[in-house]
Amino acid sequence: MFAKVAFAALLVLASVPASATPAAPIRTARTPPESAPSALPSTRLPTIVAVYPNPVAMDDVGEFVVVSFPNETNLSGWTLSDDESTARLPARTVSGRVAFSTAPNRTESLTPLRTLSLSNLSLANSGETITLRRETTVEIDESGEATEWNSTRGRVDSVRYVDAPEGEYWRPKAEEWRPLGATNFSISRSGATSARVFVLPDDPEVPVETLRNANRRILLAGYSFTSRRIADLLVAAKNRGVNVHVVVDDAPVGGISNREATVLDGLTRNGVTVEVIGGERGRYDFHHAKYAIADDEAVVMTENWKPAGVGGHASRGWGVVVGGDAATDLREVFVADTSWNDTVSWADFRRGRTFNPVTPANESYPTRFPAKRVSVDSVDVLTAPDNAESGVLSLLRSANDSISVQQMTAGGIDQPFVRATLAAARRGVEVRILLGSAWYVSEDNRRVVDWLNERADAEGLPLQAKLARPDGYEKIHAKGVVVDERHVVVGSLNWNNHSARENREVAVVLHGDAAGAYYTRVFGADWGTNENTFPVGLAGFVAIGVAGAIWIAKREIRFER
Known part of the structure; x- marks a missing residue:
């Protein structure tokens, strides 16, 4: 643990x-180390x-x-x-x-x-x-x-x-x-288990079913919460004796909406424990995590608890349901985050406040990628700002063959994750980076895409970056990475320094061929599998690099301390 x-x-x-x-x-x-048994007294x-x-x-x-x-x-x-x-x-x-x-x-x-x-x-x-x-x-x-x-x-x-x-x-x-009160969780790895992998907007029933099946507890952590369908599930769970506890951020970008206030009011009236986290003395700039524990299972997503996310009405997102030690670790994160003095009850927080109007997403999309139960070799739990940056960097640096990145946005050309993918391409790893094209991120993402492609052309690197052309979804909200088609990062961590170093973020890393194949297939469809996946300059790189590749030892996926 x-x-x-x-x-x-x-x-x-x-x-x-x-x-x-x-x-x-x-x-x-x-x-703690000083309490551990020892054969000899410490000096x-x-x-x-x-x-x-x-x-x-x-x-x-x-x-x-x-x-x-x-x-x-x-x-x-x-x-x-x-x-x-x-x-x-x-x-x-x-x-x-x-x-x-x-x-x-x-x-x-x-x-x-x-x-x-x-x-x-x-x-x-x-x-x-x-x-x-x-x-x-x-x-x-x-x-x-x-x-x-x-x-x-x-x-x-x-x-x-x-x-x-x-x-x-x-x-x-x-x-x-x-x-004071900030956590310092280490990366944890659980053993072989099964997981239920899914994507949105294709299969919004997965988080719904996970919560509906809870009999003892539901601990739901979010950035924002406007889904009335999920709220109804929580009230029904409370009425059948399930311990239900919700925590959301106190100041999401754009403020708390009237719709969210109404949803949280309804939960509170029906006896659900609802808290907000943050404030002037908050440990984290934003509580941006998006996960829930239902009995002994945890659902971890890139998506918010709102119609555009778990409702399947807009966003391309990735999600997974895991059990065992990974769920236990996430429960410990939830307890730590709700046990400090920067959380306050929703009833106390909302007193005397006004909220902002919002129009929820309501578009429907077909299911092209149904959820799938897969076996995984192990599951790692990453948290920011504690360990997620070092964990993701280690995965990128350990890539042998390929890296596929699907992100809403990238923080700039100097962002460590962006630099790590460029470094991977320079050692011969095939890199594809697909960034969101929504109006509020397109300009910044275009600069990153152009810069990466210029580097690839100038150096003959196996790297391509581009903005998404949504087909089957409205916009990219995913924060997903696939390394060597068998190591998958799923969670709330955006590719910017603020997310990695200032926010509370939660992600899991799934190790296994089946999980890797599932998300690789989704990425390929969103990328456009009929397009050439190598830049023009790659031919020269391959000619030079094949001989050298013979002696390059395969890197093992590992986490830095």
């Missing part, structure tokens, strides 16, 4: 990196692992410092100091990660870590150095009470930070600020 901790600094500090070996399922331990020294100097509170009440103690340690004779003062640690014996605060009651509401009190320590928002020391020289005066503290030789660890953002904490090892 994910190394999941529900709140605060521990979310980021206690995770265990997943193994990068692709041959075996990758599972991440729940136990590592305590370290400062987090500093939270600028809480969202009057007078910065609740600021804290987190110290990791690898072994049981008696704190008598230990101090924490900043640039102005020194505080003695309480005379307790501790191990693991401990938070030290002058307002422990407030700090305990921000973190599940053991919290101990400090008599004095005021962290500067502008920045300073925090130092952990232990007593090294003891001199007893006539009363038998005085102690001399050695300020240089007794230093065990020190951390410097500058310009603390409000509501964020400093990770010294990573040298970055992170919102």
